[in-house]
Amino acid sequence: MSQLTFARALNAGLRKSLENDPKVILMGEDIGTLGGVFRITDGLQKDFGKHRVVDTPLAESGIIGTAVGLAYRGYRPVCEIQFDGFIYPAFDQIVSQMAKLHYRTMGRVKMPITIRVPFGGGIGSPEHHSESPEAYFTHTSGLRVVSVSNPQDAYTMIQQAIASDDPVLFFEPKRRYHDKGDVDEAKDLAQALSMEKARVVTEGKDVTLVAYGPLVKTAKDAAIAAADEGVAIEVIDLRSLAPIDFPVLEASVRKTGRLVITHEASQSGGLGAEIAASITERCFNYLEASPVRVTGFDVPYPYSKLEMHHLPDLDRILDGVDRTLGRPNSLSGLEG
Amino acid sequence: MSQLTFARALNAGLRKSLENDPKVILMGEDIGTLGGVFRITDGLQKDFGKHRVVDTPLAESGIIGTAVGLAYRGYRPVCEIQFDGFIYPAFDQIVSQMAKLHYRTMGRVKMPITIRVPFGGGIGSPEHHSESPEAYFTHTSGLRVVSVSNPQDAYTMIQQAIASDDPVLFFEPKRRYHDKGDVDEAKDLAQALSMEKARVVTEGKDVTLVAYGPLVKTAKDAAIAAADEGVAIEVIDLRSLAPIDFPVLEASVRKTGRLVITHEASQSGGLGAEIAASITERCFNYLEASPVRVTGFDVPYPYSKLEMHHLPDLDRILDGVDRTLGRPNSLSGLEG
Amino acid sequence: MLEGAINVLTDEVGPGANSPGGQGNGTTNPLRTGGNLVQLISPAGERINHPEFDVWIKDVSDYQLLSLYEDMVVIRRIDTEATALQRQGELALWPPLLGQEASQIGSVRAIRSDDFIFPSYRESGVAYCRGAELGEIIRPWRGNALYGWDPHRINMATPQIVIGSQTLHATGYAMGIQNDGADIVAFSYLGDGATSEGDVNEAMVFAASYQVPLVFFCQNNHWAISEPVRLQSRVQLADRATGFGIPSMRVDGNDVLAVMAASRIGLDRARKGGGPTFIEAVTYRMGPHTTADDPTRYRDANELEDWAAKDPIVRLKSLLSVKGLLGEEAQASVQAKADSVARELRDACATMPDPAPLDVFNHVYSTPHSWIDHQKDHYSRYLASFGGSSQEGAL
Amino acid sequence: MLEGAINVLTDEVGPGANSPGGQGNGTTNPLRTGGNLVQLISPAGERINHPEFDVWIKDVSDYQLLSLYEDMVVIRRIDTEATALQRQGELALWPPLLGQEASQIGSVRAIRSDDFIFPSYRESGVAYCRGAELGEIIRPWRGNALYGWDPHRINMATPQIVIGSQTLHATGYAMGIQNDGADIVAFSYLGDGATSEGDVNEAMVFAASYQVPLVFFCQNNHWAISEPVRLQSRVQLADRATGFGIPSMRVDGNDVLAVMAASRIGLDRARKGGGPTFIEAVTYRMGPHTTADDPTRYRDANELEDWAAKDPIVRLKSLLSVKGLLGEEAQASVQAKADSVARELRDACATMPDPAPLDVFNHVYSTPHSWIDHQKDHYSRYLASFGGSSQEGAL
Numbered sequence A, B: 001m002s003q004l005t006f007a008r009a010l011n012a013g014l015r016k017s018l019e020n021d022p023k024v025i026l027m028g029e030d031i032g033t034l035g036g037v038f039r040i041t042d043g044l045q046k047d048f049g050k051h052r053v054v055d056t057p058l059a060e061s062g063i064i065g066t067a068v069g070l071a072y073r074g075y076r077p078v079c080e081i082q083f084d085g086f087i088y089p090a091f092d093q094i095v096s097q098m099a100k101l102h103y104r105t106m107g108r109v110k111m112p113i114t115i116r117v118p119f120g121g122g123i124g125s126p127e128h129h130s131e132s133p134e135a136y137f138t139h140t141s142g143l144r145v146v147s148v149s150n151p152q153d154a155y156t157m158i159q160q161a162i163a164s165d166d167p168v169l170f171f172e173p174k175r176r177y178h179d180k181g182d183v184d185e186a187k188d189l190a191q192a193l194s195m196e197k198a199r200v201v202t203e204g205k206d207v208t209l210v211a212y213g214p215l216v217k218t219a220k221d222a223a224i225a226a227a228d229e230g231v232a233i234e235v236i237d238l239r240s241l242a243p244i245d246f247p248v249l250e251a252s253v254r255k256t257g258r259l260v261i262t263h264e265a266s267q268s269g270g271l272g273a274e275i276a277a278s279i280t281e282r283c284f285n286y287l288e289a290s291p292v293r294v295t296g297f298d299v300p301y302p303y304s305k306l307e308m309h310h311l312p313d314l315d316r317i318l319d320g321v322d323r324t325l326g327r328p329n330s331l332s333g334l335e336g
Numbered sequence C, D: 001m002l003e004g005a006i007n008v009l010t011d012e013v014g015p016g017a018n019s020p021g022g023q024g025n026g027t028t029n030p031l032r033t034g035g036n037l038v039q040l041i042s043p044a045g046e047r048i049n050h051p052e053f054d055v056w057i058k059d060v061s062d063y064q065l066l067s068l069y070e071d072m073v074v075i076r077r078i079d080t081e082a083t084a085l086q087r088q089g090e091l092a093l094w095p096p097l098l099g100q101e102a103s104q105i106g107s108v109r110a111i112r113s114d115d116f117i118f119p120s121y122r123e124s125g126v127a128y129c130r131g132a133e134l135g136e137i138i139r140p141w142r143g144n145a146l147y148g149w150d151p152h153r154i155n156m157a158t159p160q161i162v163i164g165s166q167t168l169h170a171t172g173y174a175m176g177i178q179n180d181g182a183d184i185v186a187f188s189y190l191g192d193g194a195t196s197e198g199d200v201n202e203a204m205v206f207a208a209s210y211q212v213p214l215v216f217f218c219q220n221n222h223w224a225i226s227e228p229v230r231l232q233s234r235v236q237l238a239d240r241a242t243g244f245g246i247p248s249m250r251v252d253g254n255d256v257l258a259v260m261a262a263s264r265i266g267l268d269r270a271r272k273g274g275g276p277t278f279i280e281a282v283t284y285r286m287g288p289h290t291t292a293d294d295p296t297r298y299r300d301a302n303e304l305e306d307w308a309a310k311d312p313i314v315r316l317k318s319l320l321s322v323k324g325l326l327g328e329e330a331q332a333s334v335q336a337k338a339d340s341v342a343r344e345l346r347d348a349c350a351t352m353p354d355p356a357p358l359d360v361f362n363h364v365y366s367t368p369h370s371w372i373d374h375q376k377d378h379y380s381r382y383l384a385s386f387g388g389s390s391q392e393g394a395l
């Protein structure tokens, strides 16, 4: 067990994958000599060579498109998209090729590609550097989508994603890169919790609070704050965004009768809508109140002096919790 | 009043816009001499010239990116994307540029661009020709998204979309292109129902059924079939997919207490999730049952011999209606 | 070197020799594009000598020449038959290759069976020669599957409909070949319209940067649906590649020998570590874009006539006749082959099994997926509610 | 024409003259790329004669030369000051232009005020000369707005962060100019790394196809963050354009006169209906990519030293000194100007008003939008629940 930052844990996980499988190949802009703008691939090109850790030309569609070709040839490419906002030029190769090739070929061609995306806001960046595009991918059949919230999961799940025979979008909460946590590097991957399972991180009986990636920490903080006021929040770290582990969510909501979902992405059409809709379908008779979404607004990601307003924080989450509980909240006195 | 096909109604609407505003300019692949693969722009280049109706090189990002530049210069570009599945190469220009420029420049630069997308399945096409990508855009702040279901709306709303100072994604149900309907070409645009309003197309007191684009016709057929069995379905044609006209939906659901949403797009993360979540938030105490979604499956659009299974049809919609009513249905005997 | 000469057969051929001057040293780019169209057989069917290209086809025996002819006749027959099947409602759509037989046969016959091909949607002739079954070729156009053959069985990817996308896949595959140290080559087909797509240009960036073993084979058939090639480019398409540091050739795409020679030059360079090559095969789409298209709306009858005079099959036939290789017996044998392939195609169509409803859920993922499983279960229950075994039977 | 000569000053200049041979006629592409780097001032500060380029700057008076120098000194000072403000925590980030002063000033001073500029994020010097206020230039980097100036006021788009995206906007704008029959030009900046993006290549396709009035101005500063330009291209970037049928030039980007001459050539061609031009200005990014970058991780100190010897400001200073134009008084006046601009910049930073919370909802759409209105209303209610007027006050 060692104390590692999120970033080092990812680095260690990538290293392990490179060591274990000669078909694993890392690709991206500035990932070689520089080790990536966030240093996630630091030192890997030096140790594994330029053919395993590949600096690519500045072309995102090219990165994913060539990864598809490498997968055709039996490789397991791990692509870094430098920032969330720069994944869109690759959108066509992701949704029309990477996601569909297994279906198209009736399983004859596998696409074991992992796309790593540092995502989300909160670090005072300029435009296009703080986005949360996960809902575009959770709506795309053929992809698996995960997001990690702590160094241990970062270490384990990056290896699980790379080992998956299906394409995986791997969302890394960039504002947590410097957070430290215990990481058991010796842990057997086969023993680890499956990448597709959600995890109850704080137990509670009053309200279910679902979060993923950067907001898991905020959600845990909210649970602590709420406990002081006598409200027991059950925090669930979603981990897999597609498919979502509904059984775990269902079990919790059947217990609490109340659901709050939080994410940084804009509300309309965000993942929260899917969770609210599905849990309402599955637990209608158990719900004491409508599921509540605490999310970014329906605006393009704003400039950094306003981002703390856009991003859900502890207070806004607690306001959402109050809404599900019918306690005084921002909408008190209004209907709905 | 004249009887026009959907396709001719669009053609007439485009012609009107070209006549009324010299800044309107049509762009796309094969829209000139050929008049588009669906003949929507038939005859327009001949009448308005090559500089108003522009055949572009085969590059979708190029089409939208140059439309952005034209908008900078005060033009109102109307871009045709040949088929739904070919919009993805333009995704970056749509979400990072067209959608964000007004916000980025604090309103100094307007983006009055309309993107016309023939969408949806049911015409026996090969891969990439039958998709329903609307949810990618309804989740994108800065865009307006509409879909039309009949020739009159096609005629009116294409003009409203072009007249809008905001960018509009305009989804045309290609399998309805040959359907005929009355079109009042003399109708004053200022008098027409706003593009953002939903419309109740069949009144009913038992179940609210929300549809848009190609499935409005199917929904109306379902209402007729259900009436025979004594169930009064209220069919709402959404028309605007972003923003959604929730007040109209709310009023209906408060009356019926039951909601079914149908669309061709895959279920998870589709527009149905947003509608179900929002209506649950707004009408929780009025709902007698969980909102039900009747949609395409979470699979890539299948080959044509299977598409009738993927696409919601009258029977599947009625099964969904039965579910909200607690009548015998495909899930009878199961929980949820 | 002469202005406009093809540089591929000069001393510069071979690994490393194509290295451009590099950045910032002020030297002139040593690459040349083939301004002149290389032709080894004239439209009238005469063999034209071309010292640099001839060496690459000097091993082609009379027998082989005849077999190239047979291939071309057969794939034209496949095309005719499939078009007829579409007209009869047996196929939903068909993209004809009529007129492009020399481009397809000349290239595919130059490719080794362990090389890997990335086609567009029009390379049915290539697929046939590669060993795809006739049923596999028409299956997607009948709507019975998204695609037909197993890419790993015939070393050829399934048809690509998204224009230009496959060129990046080919580039990635070639990166893999390079990593593996294998002596095979990735071979990517593309159309003239495709050259405008960002992906094709990014493919050239990657291919040139890593100097991967790859041939870009562009069939300039003069049209992208209704758009003439001059809308995509005001200069020759072969010129595009040199701007990326990729040597290029421009050959008569209706001349099976010129195409074969050029393909061999590109393949050989790639195999020897010399990096990518771009070939522009100048040909003509004599039919409609697909069976859904009506080319009379956008092109002159005259143009079609001009190109009919350059028909690739007629041309090779003349050459064979002059050489006395196409006697009655040979002619009859080619005809018999074409007839039998046509029958086989029709049979494959007639006997193709329809899919079962629940197939819609298969192969989305390679391992179980809770959402799909849930929906499949739900839908099978739904189908069962109508009674009977509809989810298992044919539709 | 001589091998490697720039063709832009031959008889071929002027509307229509650049029309390439067209498709399929077998002629050789008449375009030439500038293999030789054009230089009008040597690194030692000597004026080099160049008959073809000289005519384009012969009107530049001593006074104007001095003012170019002043511009360069001032924008370097802006850069230094902004970098300092970032180090002091006043700016969140800053992308330095250090070393690229000649490229920026030589180009922007050639552009007419009614021409329209589409920059990347590094053209702060261009923006300054264009009349952007200093506060407007730093506002986005302080996080007080997404961008600063009104594009329509100074005929310059806001900085573009998505690499290469702006080249398509410039192309579309130029299509608009063409439709309007106006005699203005769109001018697009881009980096060397940007040339790999699909968008930039598609921009060249459109620009060439429609022959729009546009100049692509590529500052090849040798690096795209940590990636050397040779990873993007093995041939000179100017060569890329000729593959699209766009004439190109390659000039010393640290030579303000060479840059100005080239820009004027391109602008003049565009204005006269001669279509697009691509200029590669060979320069060097002497600072980090941004203030968040540490270039010592990926590049040699030697390289930096080499380029320091080619400093664009030192070079112009030497020329001015030799000409006797940079006396003490002139020197002092330039210095005073730079000092005052630096002070103004610092003041603009200090006095910049912070946004109000509810600004987050403004300008998403140009007309009311129910979702936004709903959320704005909800959030203002939420803020009010904390009491006070927080939604109106500064943060």
Ligand SMILES: Cc1ncc(C[n+]2csc(CCOP(=O)(O)OP(=O)(O)O)c2C)c(N)n1
Pocket: B029, B058, B060, B082, B086, B089, C120, C122, C161, C162, C163, C190, C191, C192, C193, C194, C195, C221, C223, C224, C225, C285, C289
């Ligand atoms: C990305 C994309 N955009 C548009 C289309 C629609 N489309 C299908 S074929 C075609 C023309 C392609 O022309 P070309 O590349 O010359 O190939 P050809 O059909 O002549 O073989 C177009 C525009 C598509 N399939 N993919």
Ligand SMILES: Cc1ncc(C[n+]2csc(CCOP(=O)(O)OP(=O)(O)O)c2C)c(N)n1
Pocket: A029, A058, A060, A082, A086, A089, D120, D122, D161, D162, D163, D190, D191, D192, D193, D194, D195, D221, D223, D224, D225, D285, D289
């Ligand atoms: C589409 C996209 N991908 C990646 C990035 C991240 N990024 C920012 S600047 C940069 C390098 C750009 O290099 P170049 O074009 O040479 O311009 P320079 O910074 O040298 O001025 C990269 C990769 C981006 N901004 N946009």
Ligand SMILES: [Mg+2]
Pocket: C191, C192, C193, C219, C220, C221, C222, C223, C224, C225
């Ligand atoms: Mg073509």
Ligand SMILES: [Mg+2]
Pocket: D191, D192, D193, D219, D220, D221, D222, D223, D224, D225
């Ligand atoms: Mg650079």
